[in-house]
Amino acid sequence: AQRLRQAARRGAQIVALGGSVEDWKMTVASTLVAAPSAWAAELANVATAIGAAKGVSAPAQASQGQATDAAKAIADALLSGERKAVLLGNAAIQHPQAATLLSLANWIGEQTGASVGVLSAAANTVGAQLVKAQPGQGGRSAAQLLNDQPAKALLLLNTDPVLDGPNAAAAAKAVNAAEMVVVLSPFKAGPVVEFADVLLPTAPFTETSGSFVNAEGRLQSFVGVAKARGETRPGWKILRVLGNLL
Numbered sequence: 001a002q003r004l005r006q007a008a009r010r011g012a013q014i015v016a017l018g019g020s021v022e023d024w025k026m027t028v029a030s031t032l033v034a035a036p037s038a039w040a041a042e043l044a045n046v047a048t049a050i051g052a053a054k055g056v057s058a059p060a061q062a063s064q065g066q067a068t069d070a071a072k073a074i075a076d077a078l079l080s081g082e083r084k085a086v087l088l089g090n091a092a093i094q095h096p097q098a099a100t101l102l103s104l105a106n107w108i109g110e111q112t113g114a115s116v117g118v119l120s121a122a123a124n125t126v127g128a129q130l131v132k133a134q135p136g137q138g139g140r141s142a143a144q145l146l147n148d149q150p151a152k153a154l155l156l157l158n159t160d161p162v163l164d165g166p167n168a169a170a171a172a173k174a175v176n177a178a179e180m181v182v183v184l185s186p187f188k189a190g191p192v193v194e195f196a197d198v199l200l201p202t203a204p205f206t207e208t209s210g211s212f213v214n215a216e217g218r219l220q221s222f223v224g225v226a227k228a229r230g231e232t233r234p235g236w237k238i239l240r241v242l243g244n245l246l
Contacts, residue, residue, distance in 0.1 A: 013081065015074050017042055018091070029077070032070050040097045043104045045071035046078075050111050053079055059107045061100050084114035090121045094166040120215040127213035146174040153180040157235050158202065162191040184235050201232045208234035 001024070008014055008026040016022075016031045017039060034042045041064070048065030049072045051058035058065055067075075078084055086105045095101060102118075109116035120126060128134070135141050145151050146161060147170050154175060160183075161171035175181055175195040183196040186204040193199075207228045211221040228234065 012083075013077055015077055017074075030070075030073065032074065036091070036095060039092070039095065040100045040104070041065070042071070043101060043108075046074050047104050047108055047111075049075035050079065050108060054111060056111065059104065061104050061107075078108065078112040078114055081112075081114075084112060086112075086114050086116045087119060088117070089119045091166075093118060093121060118215070123214065124212040126215055126217060127211070130213055146171050150174045150177055152178060153182075154178050155182045155184075156192075157184045157239070158186070160185070160190055160192045162195075184238055186232075200238055201230075202235045202238060203228040203232050207232070208236075210234075210236070 004012075004014065004024075005026040008028075013029045014024075014026065015029050016024075018031060018033065019036050020033060021031050032042060040061070044058075044062035044065035045068050046065075047062040048058045049067040051062070052067050053072075053075055065071075078086075086109050088101060088105055092098060092101050105116050108114065140149050140151070142161075142165075145154070146165065146167070151174075161175060162168050165171045172191065172195075178195075180197050181195050182198045182200070183192050184200045184202045185192060186202050188199060188201075203224070205222070205224075207224045207226050209221075209223045211219055213219055
């Protein structure tokens with residue numbers, strides 16, 4: 001966000017697609033406001049407008065796209081600019097049609113010469129991927145666990161799905177339906193108190209040492225500034241002991 005603000009101060013034209021007009025603390029040339037359910041269609045319209053301007057076929061995902069005035073304005077900005085980027089934010093990545101949005105963004109980037117990037121959901125999203133903290137073959141994603149393929153047991157580390165996830169209603173239904181929910185958290189507050197069968201206190205980031213890997217792939221290490229209080233332990237130590245016992 002800071003780099004975008006600096007670019008805007010230097011004259012960069014910022015165009016946004018979102019569910020509402022937000023105060024980004026910088027000049028935004030225009031915002032295409034649409035319900036989240038229509039984001040894929042609106043991005044398809046932009047792809048259609050770009051295809052029409054270049055005389056090339058739009059991608060299959062934009063087969064129903066229309067070169068609306070708003071789409072043409074965005075297409076013109078991308079085709080005429082010198083240094084361009086298409087960025088997908090957190091809401092796009094958590095969108096049910098995230099794959100379609102990313103595919104359309106990549107096509108738009110290829111046709112306009114814009115770089116395509118993703119703003120990760122959290123400070124250590126890339127780090128989690130590097131250590132393979134994601135479903136393997138036959139595994140279920142968080143969205144599946146909280147929606148159509150609920151789990152009998154859940155182990156939650158530093159997260160409250162009801163407050164932190166994109167679909168609070170589905171998350172609440174899933175955690176309340178689970179037979180066992182073990183929560184590792186620095187806080188005893190919020191919805192987690194209602195659905196946790198076991199609540200283990202973890203040290204906050206200020207009381208533990210470790211490393212994050214940001215969206216640029218930069219390793220950022222830190223050292224705890226205080227000793228963990230009482231029986232509180234860093235999350236990795238709790239997981240290690242649980243792993244040894246199992």
